[in-house]
Each structure stands twice: as structure tokens, then as C-alpha cells.
Amino acid sequence: xxxxxxxxxxxxxxxxxxxxxxxxxxxxxxxxxxxxxxxxxxxxxxxxxxxxxxxxxxxxxxxxxxxxxxxxxxxxxxxxxxxxxxxxxxxxxxxxxxxxxxxxxxxxxxxxxxxxxxxxxxxxxxxxxxxxxxxx
Amino acid sequence: xxxxxxxxxxxxxxxxxxxxxxxxxxxxxxxxxxxxxxxxxxxxxxxxxxxxxxxxxxxxxxxxxxxxxxxxxxxxxxxxxxxxxxxxxxxxxxxxxxxxxxxxxxxxxxxxxxxxxxxxxxxxxxxxxxxxxxxxxxxxxxxxxxxxxxxxxxxxxxxxxxxxxxxxxxxxxxxxxxxxxxxxxxxxxxxxxxxxxxxxxxxxxxxxxxxxxxxxxxxxxxxxxxxxxxxxxxxxxxxxxxxxxxxxxxxxxxxxxxxxxxxxxxxxxxxxxxxxxxxxxxxxxxxxxxxxxxxxxxxxxxxxxxxxxxxxxxxxxxxxxxxxxxxxxxxxxxxxxxxxxxxxxxxxxxxxxxxxxxxxxxxxxxxxxxxxxxxxxxxxxxxxxxxxxxxxxxxxxxxxxxxxxxxxxxxxxxxxxxxxxxxxxxxxxxxxxxxxxxxxxxxxxxxxxxxxxxxxxxxxxxxxxxxxxxxxxxxxx
Numbered sequence: 055x056x057x058x059x060x061x062x063x064x065x066x067x068x069x070x071x072x073x074x075x076x077x078x079x080x081x082x083x084x085x086x087x088x089x090x091x092x093x094x095x096x097x098x099x100x101x102x103x104x105x106x107x108x109x110x111x112x113x114x115x116x117x118x119x120x121x122x123x124x125x126x127x128x129x130x131x132x133x134x135x136x137x138x139x140x141x142x143x144x145x146x147x148x149x150x151x152x153x154x155x156x157x158x159x160x161x162x163x164x165x166x167x168x169x170x171x172x173x174x175x176x177x178x179x180x181x182x183x184x185x186x187x188x189x190x
Numbered sequence: 191x192x193x194x195x196x197x198x199x200x201x202x203x204x205x206x207x208x209x210x211x212x213x214x215x216x217x218x219x220x221x222x223x224x225x226x227x228x229x230x231x232x233x234x235x236x237x238x239x240x241x242x243x244x245x246x247x248x249x250x251x252x253x254x255x256x257x258x259x260x261x262x263x264x265x266x267x268x269x270x271x272x273x274x275x276x277x278x279x280x281x282x283x284x285x286x287x288x289x290x291x292x293x294x295x296x297x298x299x300x301x302x303x304x305x306x307x308x309x310x311x312x313x314x315x316x317x318x319x320x321x322x323x324x325x326x327x328x329x330x331x332x333x334x335x336x337x338x339x340x341x342x343x344x345x346x347x348x349x350x351x352x353x354x355x356x357x358x359x360x361x362x363x364x365x366x367x368x369x370x371x372x373x374x375x376x377x378x379x380x381x382x383x384x385x386x387x388x389x390x391x392x393x394x395x396x397x398x399x400x401x402x403x404x405x406x407x408x409x410x411x412x413x414x415x416x417x418x419x420x421x422x423x424x425x426x427x428x429x430x431x432x433x434x435x436x437x438x439x440x441x442x443x444x445x446x447x448x449x450x451x452x453x454x455x456x457x458x459x460x461x462x463x464x465x466x467x468x469x470x471x472x473x474x475x476x477x478x479x480x481x482x483x484x485x486x487x488x489x490x491x492x493x494x495x496x497x498x499x500x501x502x503x504x505x506x507x508x509x510x511x512x513x514x515x516x517x518x519x520x521x522x523x524x525x526x527x528x529x530x531x532x533x534x535x536x537x538x539x540x541x542x543x544x545x546x547x548x549x550x551x552x553x554x555x556x557x558x559x560x561x562x563x564x565x566x567x568x569x570x571x572x573x574x575x576x577x578x579x580x581x582x583x584x585x586x587x588x589x590x591x592x593x594x595x596x597x598x599x600x601x602x603x604x605x606x607x608x609x610x611x612x613x614x615x616x617x618x619x620x621x622x623x624x625x626x627x628x629x630x631x632x633x634x635x636x637x638x639x640x641x642x643x644x645x646x647x648x649x650x651x652x653x654x655x656x657x658x659x660x661x662x663x664x665x666x667x
Contacts, residue, residue, distance in 0.1 A: 060599055062599055062600070063597055064230050064232070064257040064258035064264075064594050064596070064597055065257055065258065065259060065594050065597075065598075066259075066260065067597075067599065091322055092322070113457075114441055114445075117440075117441065118441065121437040124433075124437075125377050125378075125381055125434055128381045128430050129380045129381055129383075131323070131325070131384065133322075133323065155322065155323025155324075160625075160626070160627070161321055161322040161323065161391070161625040161628070162322065162625060162627045162628065163322070163391045163598075163625060163627065163628045163631060163667075164321075164322050164390060164392060164667070166392075166433040166436070167433050167437045168437075169260040169285075169458055170260070170261070170441075170444060170456075170457040170458040170460065171261065171456070171458045173457065173458075187260050189260060189284070189285045189286075190391075190392045190598065
């Protein structure tokens with residue numbers, strides 16, 4: 055099973071992140087979401103954005119993390135490809151790296167936002183899994 | 191979807207009755223047996239959840255193009271009474287607030303355009319910022335953006351983006367009242383800075399179409415439509431500002447619902463009573479999002495006219511109509527013989543006022559409101575007209591598109607963008623795009639049969655077919 059994965063949804067896309075910790079699972083979910091927009095392997099890490107927030111609810115934290123990345127990147131005009139997240143209790147501090155959109159980067163479709171639909175963050179026998187539907 | 195749970199009202203209307211002990215309103219689903227059978231079971235689950243929300247008046251409804259959404263199904267309609275504790279739901283409006291279609295009718299026949307089809311397709315692709323990462327040429331200051339959020343398409347017309355006559359044919363005359371720019375975050379405004387006058391991506395498009403078939407000569411004449419005529423349809427919404435409003439209020443309303451003791455069968459139905467501070471705040475922001483979308487489509491219509499003027503100097507492009515399909519609007523409706531003011535959520539559904547409605551422009555008042563059902567880039571779209579019957583059946587609502595028949599993931603497994611572009615070119619349909627993945631996800635085969643959806647919409651009494659439009663060139667986001 056890949057760390058970043060997808061599940062079926064009629065109109066939009068379900069993203070899945072897996073990892074040994076919640077933070078790693080959230081990072082993988084971010085990779086899955088951004089891969090809808092551009093191949094992360096082709097994105098250069100020349101600029102970064104920061105996403106910090108306080109959220110006690112783990113599931114709302116996933117949505118807040120993903121939406122924070124979308125808005126921070128859009129404000130800066132960046133496409134993102136690498137993600138890092140640390141947690142201290144209810145405080146989450148994330149950073150992501152990418153570059154300004156360039157013409158020769160193959161574009162996917164825009165993710166408008168991460169939704170609360172099919173939103174699950176749970177510990178499985180293999181580690182943590184975080185999933186939700188993103189609106190495209 | 192298993193339709194054995196539903197009782198037929200007629201061949202195109204189905205009801206889920208309320209059983210003893212069930213705490214919910216009725217559900218009514220419109221569509222043929224065939225369309226309902228092919229819907230995902232999640233549509234049933236989601237609309238049943240909507241029927242459990244407080245203050246719902248009448249039934250929770252789905253249109254014939256319904257498909258699995260988030261919170262509300264796409265194609266979901268529900269009306270709430272503020273005086274009865276009715277709610278406003280961010281999940282009932284969606285992220286792309288006031289996504290909709292601006293339809294322009296031209297004075298051109300396709301026979302005149304055909305020799306220059308490639309040229310106009312290229313010109314439109316050059317002129318219209320489309321796709322991920324593309325920014326508009328218009329960069330607004332924070333104060334200017336606040337003006338947009340208050341005045342909508344009127345702001346754009348005042349700034350020279352199109353004639354004032356356009357406003358007559360835009361819902362709310364181009365400006366939703368009640369917008370409160372202060373309820374829109376600075377992040378949302380910053381996100382919009384480079385996005386005014388952009389198309390976006392996904393299912394957004396600008397299409398050059400030809401009127402291939404007239405279904406109703408009288409109404410077509412009132413709408414100024416004739417066979418062989420070139421039409422332009424622009425499908426997009428409130429861009430980053432609307433997405434950010436949706437994002438922020440989805441979480442804050444989910445928390446508000448919990449605090450206020452509203453039991454949500456699905457967290458995505460995040461809502462608050464319309465009269466609560468949280469509900470009022472979202473309404474003010476959402477109306478600002480509507481105005482952003484109306485201004486955006488007005489600017490895109492203006493850019494489209496510029497592109498046509500360069501290729502066809504004598505062309506005229508008049509606004510046929512501009513309809514939104516992700517909104518919640520306060521409207522007057524007659525329910526069981528009594529007039530009531532209701533907040534009507536339409537999530538992926540179009541308003542479809544019938545003949546005589548006072549809000550319609552004089553030109554259309556006798557026949558009813560133009561309704562657009564946007565189809566895929568390979569099949570076609572319909573212009574319909576609102577009916578009197580739709581008021582009784584669905585608070586004057588109708589389908590908004592063909593509706594997806596399969597997921598984007600499935601579509602990617604079945605089609606390649608380059609191959610589709612070539613195949614469509616072979617059929618005389620030119621595609622201009624920066625995203626071959628987007629083309630594959632939007633493959634014509636990934637959508638329901640638009641003919642069946644339009645027919646079901648008519649037979650369910652929601653809107654009547656007027657004309658069928660065939661795509662000839664499409665700028666895909």
C-alpha cells in the first residue's frame with residue numbers, strides 16, 4: 055500500500071495518507087492532494103509556505119492542514135511538492151516547499167478545498183490512516 | 191441505487207415516505223427509473239441526511255442529474271424557514287459559491303464561423319486565463335475587492351467590463367443584496383487578488399456552441415435563439431475567494447452546530463440557525479461570494495467579446511442569461527396555499543422561475559427564465575425554460591448539468607487526454623487546454639447522457655426544453 059493513495063468519489067476525489075504517526079499520515083495526505091494538481095516529483099523546492107494552527111480535533115486538524123496548504127500556496131502563487139508537519143499537543147506547525155507555477159509543468163485539476171466528507175483519522179494495525187474527500 | 195425503497199409519484203418523481211418514528215422530512219427524487227438506478231447509493235444517503243436538518247419546509251429534493259457530493263448531494267435542493275429554526279449550511283452551498291453559467295447569444299451563424307473556428311479557439315485560449323496557476327490581468331486593491339463583493343457584476347459594468355444591458359439578464363440584476371465584505375477573511379481576499387477574470391479548472395469551461403435543434407419555437411424566439419446560431423457558454427464561479435469562504439465556514443459552522451446542539455448526521459452538513467450570529471455571518475460572506483462570481487463571469491464575458499471582435503469584427507454577443515447553481519437565496523414561495531419567505535439551498539441545481547415571475551426581465555417574463563444544462567465537451571448542452579409547475583414541485587429548481595456517471599479516478603483509467611483531444615477534433619470539436627489530465631477526467635463518457643437528463647427534467651415538470659446546443663470549441667480549465 056502506498057503512503058499516499060486515493061479512494062473513489064463520484065464528482066470529486068478521495069485522498070488517503072498513511073504513516074507511522076498522525077503527522078506522517080497528514081504529510082502523505084498532503085502529497086496525495088497535491089499530486090492531483092501536479093506531479094510532486096517534478097516540483098522544485100525553491101520556495102516555502104508555513105501553516106500553523108491550533109486544533110484539538112484530529113479530524114478537523116486534517117482538513118485545516120490541507121486547506122491551510124491550499125490557501126497559503128494560492129496566495130503565494132506556488133505549487134507544492136514536499137511537506138513537513140510537527141505537533142505539540144493541540145498546536146500544529148507545518149511547512150511545505152514548492153515553486154511558482156511554470157508553463158512546462160504538466161497541470162492536473164485544481165483542488166478547491168478539503169471537505170469533511172468521508173473524513174477519518176484512525177490508527178490501524180499498520181499505522182495511522184487519514185482520509186477525506188477533496189473538492190475539485 | 192436501490193430504488194425499491196422509493197414510492198413512485200409518477201414516472202419521473204419518487205418519494206421516500208416518512209415512516210412512524212422517523213424524525214425527518216420527506217424526500218423527493220426527480221428522474222427516470224433508469225437515471226435513479228444508475229445513481230450512487232450515497233445520493234440517497236446524503237439527501238436523507240438533509241431531510242433531518244431543522245426547519246426544513248416540504249421535502250428534501252434531488253434533481254435528475256444528482257450525484258454523490260459532499261454534505262448535500264450535487265443536485266440537491268432544500269428550503270428552510272428562519273422563523274422555524276431553519277438553518278443555513280455551508281455544505282449545502284459548496285466551495286465554489288455561485289458557480290454558474292453565463293450564456294451569450296451571438297448574431298453569427300456557424301457557417302460563417304466555421305472557416306475561422308481554429309482562429310477563434312486560439313484567440314479565446316489566449317484571452318481567457320484558464321487552468322491551474324493562471325492569473326488574471328486585473329489586480330484589485332483590498333478596497334476595490336470590497337467594492338466587488340458589495341456590487342457584483344454592477345461593479346464590473348461600472349468599470350467598463352460590458353454594457354449595462356447585461357445586468358438585466360443576470361440573476362439579482364447582477365448584485366446579491368446582503369453581502370458583508372467584513373465577514374470575508376483577509377486570506378480569502380488575498381487568495382482572490384490574482385483570480386478576478388479567471389476560469390479555473392476541473393469542470394469549468396468556455397464553450398463555443400451552435401444551436402443544433404430547437405424544441406420550442408415560441409420560447410426560442412423570445413430568447414433570441416435560432417438554428418445554426420453561435421452561442422458562448424462560460425461555466426465558472428467565485429474562484430479562490432469562494433473556496434476560502436467555504437473552507438473557513440465549513441469548520442466554524444461544524445463547531446457551531448456542535449455547540450448549538452444540532453445533531454448532524456454528516457459533519458459536512460455544517461450549519462447554524464439562520465437567525466444565529468454564526469448563520470448571519472456566513473450568509474453575509476456567502477452573498478459576498480455570489481457577487482464575486484457574478485463579477486467574475488461579467489469580466490469573462492467582456493474578455494470573450496474582445497476575442498470575438500478581433501476575429502469577427504461585426505459580431506455582437508448579448509447576454510442570454512446568467513444563472514448560478516451553488517447558492518442559498520431568500521425567496522418567496524407558495525407552500526400549501528400560503529406565501530412564505532424561504533432560504534432555498536441549491537447545491538448543483540439551477541433556479542428556474544416560471545412565466546410571470548416578477549424577478550424576471552421584461553423580455554422573458556411571459557415565457558419564463560432561461561435554464562442551462564451544461565453537458566460534456568463532446569455531447570452538448572440544453573437551454574430550457576422555467577415552468578409554473580416547477581414552483582409547486584421543487585421551489586422553481588431544475589438540473590444544472592449532465593451529472594457525472596463515474597469518478598475522476600475511473601475516468602483516468604479509461605481515457606488519455608491527448609487521445610480525447612484528437613478524437614474530438616475528428617468530430618469537429620476543438621479543445622484548448624493546459625491540462626491533459628483534466629481533459630481525461632472530464633471525458634464525455636464520464637458523464638450521464640445529457641439527453642436523458644434534459645428529458646427527465648422536462649417530464650418531471652421542472653423546466654421545458656427549448657434548444658440543444660452542440661459544442662464546437664472548448665477552452666478547458
